[in-house]
Amino acid sequence: MSTIFSQIVAGEIPARVVYEDERTIAFLDANPLSPGHTLVIPKDEYERLNDVPDDVASDLYATIHRLVPAVEEAVDADATTVAFNNGEEAGQEVPHVHCHIIPRFEGDGGGPIHAIAGETPDLGDDELDEIAADIESNA
Ligand code: 5GP
Numbered sequence: 001m002s003t004i005f006s007q008i009v010a011g012e013i014p015a016r017v018v019y020e021d022e023r024t025i026a027f028l029d030a031n032p033l034s035p036g037h038t039l040v041i042p043k044d045e046y047e048r049l050n051d052v053p054d055d056v057a058s059d060l061y062a063t064i065h066r067l068v069p070a071v072e073e074a075v076d077a078d079a080t081t082v083a084f085n086n087g088e089e090a091g092q093e094v095p096h097v098h099c100h101i102i103p104r105f106e107g108d109g110g111g112p113i114h115a116i117a118g119e120t121p122d123l124g125d126d127e128l129d130e131i132a133a134d135i136e137s138n139a
Contacts, residue, residue, distance in 0.1 A: 003096035009043045024063040036075035036103040047095045049086045077103035
């Protein structure tokens, strides 16, 4: 099954494409959270960041790196929130990896990435040490 974003890549549905290279493409979000809200995706379909091969990850980041200043300049933004919803439980609706570049403006009423958390955990030093060690051993 092809995602809506693969259909954009294939030119089957229209999009306001702002950048394209061999392996990545960027286009305006159809329901922008602010002017210039842009999505950057790998052309090949991977559901989550975890599924993206190393070489594609490098290309994807290179495009994000290029687009952040381009988007900010285009809409005269003060800043950007740059983020992935990585998995359904994190709010990912389209199962094709995509990076949101969301222009931010002084006094826009939005929040920081920290605002996404529900209840925040109260973790002790031992738990933090254990979590850090587990992540380190998986990295
Ligand atoms: P998610 O919630 O999966 O992180 O974000 C999906 C994003 O894709 C949403 O911001 C939504 O507005 C955008 N989107 C969904 N369908 C389309 C489409 O057909 N075209 C474009 N340009 N954006 C879309």
